[in-house]
Amino acid sequence: MKYRTYYDMLHEPDTNDIETVKPMLRRLSLIPIIALGYFTMSHFFSIKYVKTDDFYEKPLWFRLFYMMPIFCVFRWRLYIAWILAECSCMMGAYGAYPASSLPKCGQGPSDLKALHKVKSFPKKTASYNFEAVNNLYIWGCEMAPTTKEALRSWNKSVQYWLANIVYRRVPMKSFRVFLTMAVSAYWHGVDPGYYMSFLTVPPILMAERVMIAAFRDEEPTIKQKLFDHVCWFFRMRGFDYNCMGFLLLSWHDTVRYWSSIYFIGHITIIVFFIVGTIFRPPRKKTND
Structure with missing residues (x-):
């Protein structure tokens, strides 16, 4: 989150006039x-x-299936x-901004002119939202067809920080995703x-990009x-596959x-990259 959002919470007058209970209850309803x-699933x-050892005595289909739940x-x-x-942020009016200022997660208000305009009116007359602290877009996490779209819906405040502090500051574009993922791992x-x-993740994004360009x-x-639909299926399986490393933690x-599932995630990445590269249409030449 930007320091600005924290500063605004501490110094914004009349925050008691901002509706916090109803937005919080709507969010809690999920x-x-x-x-x-x-x-149910964790049981x-x-x-x-x-x-x-018992797990690895199970058939291949079971080991493949298990990463999904x-x-x-x-x-x-x-x-x-x-x-x-x-x-908890909502109850303290942290991240509350006028809807007209187009607040975004991590950034806060993106339309400062609209923000200053609304501040000249009583808070009771303005419509506020908590998009600045909305860290999760569940529909995007569950249903976005591509890895890139899904990542933007997941832990959005950290995604904002990584994009602005790491990704955009890497001078060589070809290394941006790799270094951003390395920082995220650390x-x-x-x-x-x-x-x-x-x-x-970087190889997944590369394979996904060439497949989209091709098909x-x-x-x-x-x-x-x-x-x-097919892209969504494989995107979810990629998340399943990577999640296992995230949770198992150790190299061994x-x-x-x-290896028990024959590195199917990595093999799929290689296959998709090769197929996408072969069938990718040639770039259209632009006339000078």
């Missing part, structure tokens, strides 16, 4: 459904089981934590699993919709699991 799914599926448990737990964090810790997972229509067609446990 938790019972998510919590039900989390507690049957545990990352600890993946570290046992594990990622469900992982992300639903984070959904609950992030929503509760958002609600942000989480020093366990090898973090780096193995996060540094798999996705720019105009809305049946082919485009079919491609988006991560390699043990990935």
